[in-house]
Amino acid sequence: DVKVTQSSRYLVKRTGEKVFLECVQDMDHENMFWYRQDPGLGLRLIYFSYDVKMKEKGDIPEGYSVSREKKERFSLILESASTNQTSMYLCATGQAIEQYFGPGTRLTVT
Amino acid sequence: ILNVEQSPQSLHVQEGDSTNFTCSFPSSNFYALHWYRWETAKSPEALFVMTLNGDEKKKGRISATLNTKEGYSYLYIKGSQPEDSATYLCVSGYSTLTFGKGTMLLVSP
Numbered sequence: 001d002v003k004v005t006q007s008s009r010y011l012v013k014r015t016g017e018k019v020f021l022e023c024v025q026d027m028d029h030e031n032m033f034w035y036r037q038d039p040g041l042g043l044r045l046i047y048f049s050y051d052v053k054m055k056e057k058g059d060i061p062e063g064y065s066v067s068r069e070k071k072e073r074f075s076l077i078l079e080s081a082s083t084n085q086t087s088m089y090l091c092a093t094g095q096a097i098e099q100y101f102g103p104g105t106r107l108t109v110t
Numbered sequence: 111i112l113n114v115e116q117s118p119q120s121l122h123v124q125e126g127d128s129t130n131f132t133c134s135f136p137s138s139n140f141y142a143l144h145w146y147r148w149e150t151a152k153s154p155e156a157l158f159v160m161t162l163n164g165d166e167k168k169k170g171r172i173s174a175t176l177n178t179k180e181g182y183s184y185l186y187i188k189g190s191q192p193e194d195s196a197t198y199l200c201v202s203g204y205s206t207l208t209f210g211k212g213t214m215l216l217v218s219p
Contacts, residue, residue, distance in 0.1 A: 004153065031205060042114065042199075042209035058206070090154070097142055097161075097204055101153040 002027045004093050004102035012108045019078040021105050023091030032074035033092040033099065034058075034066065043090065049074055081109045114202050116210035123190050124218055130186045131213045133200030137181035141204035145174050145185050148212070149196040157185075157198075190217040 007022035023032065031050055035043040035058075045058030047066040055066050063085060067075040074093075078085055086109045091102040115134040123129050135143060142161045148154040158167040163178040171188045187194055195217045200210040 035209075040211065042211045043207075044209075045206060048206065094205070097159055098144075098156060099207065100156070101146075103151070103153045 002029075002093070002100040004091060004100055006089075006091055006102040006105050008105050009103065010106050010108075012110065013078075013081050014110055015082060017078075017081050017109075019081045019107065019109075021076040021078075021089055021091075021107070023074045023076070023093075023102055025072055025074075025093040025100075027093065027095075027100075028071065029093040029095045029100075030071075031094045031099075032068065033094070034064075034074065034076045035090045035092065036060070036087040037090060037104075038087050046076065046089075081107075083109050085109050114200055114208050114210035116198075116200050116213050118213060119211070120214040120216070122216045122218065125191060127190050127217075128186070128188045129190055129215065130184050131198055131200075131215075133183045133185070133210055135181050135183070135200070135202040135208075135210075137178055140178045140181075140202070142202070143176055143178075143183050144199075144201040144203075144207070145183070146199040146201060147196045148199055154199060187215075190215070192217045192219050 003026045033048040034046045049068045065077045089105045092099040144159045145157040146154040158174045160176040165176040173186045197212040197214045199212045202208045
């Protein structure tokens, strides 16, 4: 079974803090994705990566950056957290057509 | 249709009822249509992925159909059980995905 783990299930940060969300997969997949999910909206793509050191902007990249130094790990970085980044963040990994999701990190920025 | 639209937004049924949800998606540049089940505090779990017009998939009591020409898919649950309670996501795309807002199903014993 594919396993996608995220570093924290719940996280509370202050406005202005730098926040790292980590995602690790164990299936040697090329593609990794970061999404956020907000009430009343579908999952929205923040960034994705097709290979080590590669990154592509998704639909809502503003205020975020990513890092993929190793194939199995994809990090989402909030350089200066703001209250409008309070959300559920999901990482996914995939090969071609299918994506497998982590359990999510619920981030609250106060 | 520019986005993936799902209806109803939420549904409350009794154990044993059969139910169905609708998903509408852009029929142009279609690649694939996915259904996911997302239970509270768990990861979204893939139920089906369909690529061909007329595709029908079945897993136990759950089945799905696909019409790519008119841009819709139906998900059916026969004899709903409390463990079917979850949000069901319809998703369009191949590598980068477009998600619907989901249908939240609650099945009462």
